[in-house]
Amino acid sequence: MALDQSFVGRSYPPTVPYEVGREKIREFAEAIGDTNPAYTDAEAAKALGHPDVIAPPTFVFAITFKAAGQVFTDPQLGLDYSRVVHGDQKFAYRRPVRAGDRLTVVSTIEAIKSMAGNEILDVRGEVHDEAGEHVVTAWTKLVARAAEGA
Amino acid sequence: MTSKISWADVEVGTELPAQSFPVTRATLVRYAGASGDFNPIHWNERFAKDVGLPDVIAHGMFTMAEAIRVVTDWVGDPGAVVEYGVRFTRPVVVPDDDRGAVIEVTGKVAAKLDDRTVRVDLTATSAGQKVLGMSRAVVRLA
Structure with missing residues (x-):
């Protein structure tokens, strides 16, 4: 069944703050095999002008995707x-995400499309720090494949 | 932001050093834990095949994380990345053996933009097939 177009533009309440931990950044950097010292060595990060270790560019996805779960599991959206x-x-x-950040996400449905039986959902996640400053925006496109025989 | 590459020194067409990233089942288990994405298609062959995949596949976000390393290793400071986007066109299939799969990534400067930034277009392939499309990053240079 086609998703309800009236959901386009809908925003969901801000998430509870996610605190970015130094060791979580290290674990993520190790999992992708990236030895850039800016991820693990505060002095190296400072030499580049950052106040503390920074996270790899895609680290924040875990936070925005979890936030977008509010959208995906909204029973009214279906x-x-x-x-x-x-x-x-x-x-x-x-700016890059860094250790000590307390990040909240507001998820908004940007678009809903139907193509060849597939449902395409675009969700934007605006990520802000504790001071209310914008850090990063994430756009996620999900495709729900047509059900077999549909 | 402290890029070790100067904007003045690059031209459209400048190639970034290419890299190859190996990925085994163990890599995927570790990435699942670090990212919190425990979808069984990334570690359970029986489940992956049940949903019509040829085998266990890598997390798309893992491939995305590896591809940008061609850019962040080039500039030195990962904080110099201003924008980064990809399309997941084909899965990276990871067999259950000691070799797993390899993701090959190349990048080249596609445009010089304002404010000392450039757009880098990336290509990522595995087993000879393109696995990312529209893979582009904007990065600030010195």
Whole structure:
């Protein structure tokens, strides 16, 4: 069943702050095999002009995707999450995410489209720090594949 | 932001050093834990095949994380990345053996933009197939 177009433009309440931990950044950097010292060595990060270790560019996805869960699981929207694949992902950074950040996300449905039986959902996540400053915006496109026989 | 590459020194067409990133089942388990994405298609072959995939596949976000390393290793400061986007066009299939799969990434400067930034277009392939499309980053240079 087609998703309800009236949801386009809808925003969800800000998430509870996510506190970015130094060791979580290290764990993520190790998992992607990236030895850039800006992720693990505060002095190296400072030498580049950052107040503390920074996170790899895609680290914030774990936070924005969890926030977008409010959208995907909204029973009124009615997305069949079992058929969903990740179509596109984009980030625009005001500054890198860094250790000690307390980040909140506001998720907004930017677009809902139907193509060849697939439902395409675009969600924008605006990420702000504790001071209310914008840090990064994440755009996630999900595609719910048509049900077989539909 | 402290890029080690000067905007004045690059031209449209400047190639970034290419890199190859190996990915095994162990890599995916580790990435699942670090990212919090425990979707079984990334670690459970039986489940992956049940939903019509050829085998376990890498997290798209893992591939996205590796591809930008061609840019961040080039400039030195990952904080110099201003924008980064990809389209997930094809999965990286990761067999259950000691070799796994390899993601090959190349990048080149596609445009010189304002404010000492450039757009880098990336290509990512695995087993000879393109796995990312529209893979572009905007990065601030010195």
